[in-house]
Amino acid sequence: MIREDIDLRRFNTFGLPAVAERYLPLTDTEQLGDPEFRTAPTLVLGGGSNLLLLEHIPGLTVHVLLSGIEWSDDRGRFRVRAGTDWNQFVRYTLEAGFPGMENLILIPGTVGAAPVQNIGAYGAEVAEFITAVHAWEYGRGMVELSPEDCAFGYRDSRFKRETGRFLITAVDFDLSERRPLKLEYGAIGAELAAAGIDTPTARDVAGAVTRIRRSKLPDWFFYGNSGSFFKNPVVPRDHHARLQEKHPDIPAYPIDDDHVKLAAGWLIDRAGLRGQGNDRVGSYAGQALVLVNRGGASGRDVLAFSGLVQERVAEQFGVELEPEVQLTGSPA
Numbered sequence: 001m002i003r004e005d006i007d008l009r010r011f012n013t014f015g016l017p018a019v020a021e022r023y024l025p026l027t028d029t030e031q032l033g034d035p036e037f038r039t040a041p042t043l044v045l046g047g048g049s050n051l052l053l054l055e056h057i058p059g060l061t062v063h064v065l066l067s068g069i070e071w072s073d074d075r076g077r078f079r080v081r082a083g084t085d086w087n088q089f090v091r092y093t094l095e096a097g098f099p100g101m102e103n104l105i106l107i108p109g110t111v112g113a114a115p116v117q118n119i120g121a122y123g124a125e126v127a128e129f130i131t132a133v134h135a136w137e138y139g140r141g142m143v144e145l146s147p148e149d150c151a152f153g154y155r156d157s158r159f160k161r162e163t164g165r166f167l168i169t170a171v172d173f174d175l176s177e178r179r180p181l182k183l184e185y186g187a188i189g190a191e192l193a194a195a196g197i198d199t200p201t202a203r204d205v206a207g208a209v210t211r212i213r214r215s216k217l218p219d220w221f222f223y224g225n226s227g228s229f230f231k232n233p234v235v236p237r238d239h240h241a242r243l244q245e246k247h248p249d250i251p252a253y254p255i256d257d258d259h260v261k262l263a264a265g266w267l268i269d270r271a272g273l274r275g276q277g278n279d280r281v282g283s284y285a286g287q288a289l290v291l292v293n294r295g296g297a298s299g300r301d302v303l304a305f306s307g308l309v310q311e312r313v314a315e316q317f318g319v320e321l322e323p324e325v326q327l328t329g330s331p332a
């Protein structure tokens with residue numbers, strides 16, 4: 001049933017005030033046959049953890065509440081409904097004896113949102129485990145997309161590029177293949193060594209990632225945020241070489257023969273903005289790439305501060321930062 005003028009503040013982890021003109025909880029795929037689903041809604045809401053909402057959300061907001069495991073087998077294959085909490089699903093797979101996604105533990109959001117921006121952390125990306133995405137194509141009906149159809153990239157997919165075409169209802173995962181643990185990224189190795197673990201299991205890695213994330217990233221329960229606010233920028237090699245002359249310690253990850261990925265958090269930090277901001281919004285002191293709601297921030301406040309961050313980083317390093325979060329709505 002559609003409700004009007006619903007406050008979305010508690011449905012977005014940034015804690016930003018926003019009123020949805022019309023709001024529809026999706027609890028059953030049968031509802032997709034309703035006339036509302038012939039065209040795309042303004043906003044498809046999952047866990048609300050990658051959003052920057054402005055005050056007014058016109059039109060229809062659909063809240064995907066389809067939840068739970070729809071199907072699984074004893075080889076480690078799962079079909080999971082889109083509204084299921086991502087972290088809960090990762091924990092479930094580990095407890096059921098199917099390692100693989102331990103590096104992706106504790107990422108906020110839902111299973112259905114995971115393929116949209118191809119969530120990733122500590123050297124792993126969700127695309128590695130997805131075998132199919134089930135979606136409602138507006139004006140058409142239910143479709144099944146293969147991983148190739150999804151066109152996954154770094155924090156990117158067809159669902160992000162073709163907004164307004166699909167509503168994801170379920171995702172298929174295959175964890176049957178035994179993969180080597182990914183220990184080389186970030187502080188995982190150091191964290192395991194500090195705990196005295198030299199032959200780690202997937203659960204040990206999950207524990208290490210949990211501790212690292214908790215120490216670096218703010219808990220949105222206390223400090224509203226949407227994780228990394230910007231993507232890590234990819235620049236041509238010669239641009240990186242020029243920056244490296246001035247800043248020999250600049251972190252960089254090779255992408256291909258001609259391009260290098262830089263760390264947006266480092267750039268913001270070195271631009272002098274880590275922990276800076278005003279009384280409503282700022283950059284988090286523990287990880288500059290995360291912008292936080294210090295209390296009472298609006299979407300406009302966050303947008304204004306993010307613009308300042310972009311300006312300073314462009315001035316100082318000649319690098320354009322592109323938001324990773326999805327901007328929706330209009331000022332009230």
Ligand code: EPU
Nearest residue numbers: 121122186227228230231232251263265266269287288289
């Ligand atoms: N750094 C600084 N200062 C800072 C922050 C970072 O100097 O304030 C440096 C770090 O020392 C490190 C480099 O920048 O050398 C990269 O930092 P980090 O390892 O913390 O990772 P990140 O590149 O900032 C990415 C993802 C995170 C993910 C982590 C761990 C993106 C945009 N972000 O962050 O994902 O958790 O790696 O894998 O790719 C998210 O997408 O919302 C998210 C939190």
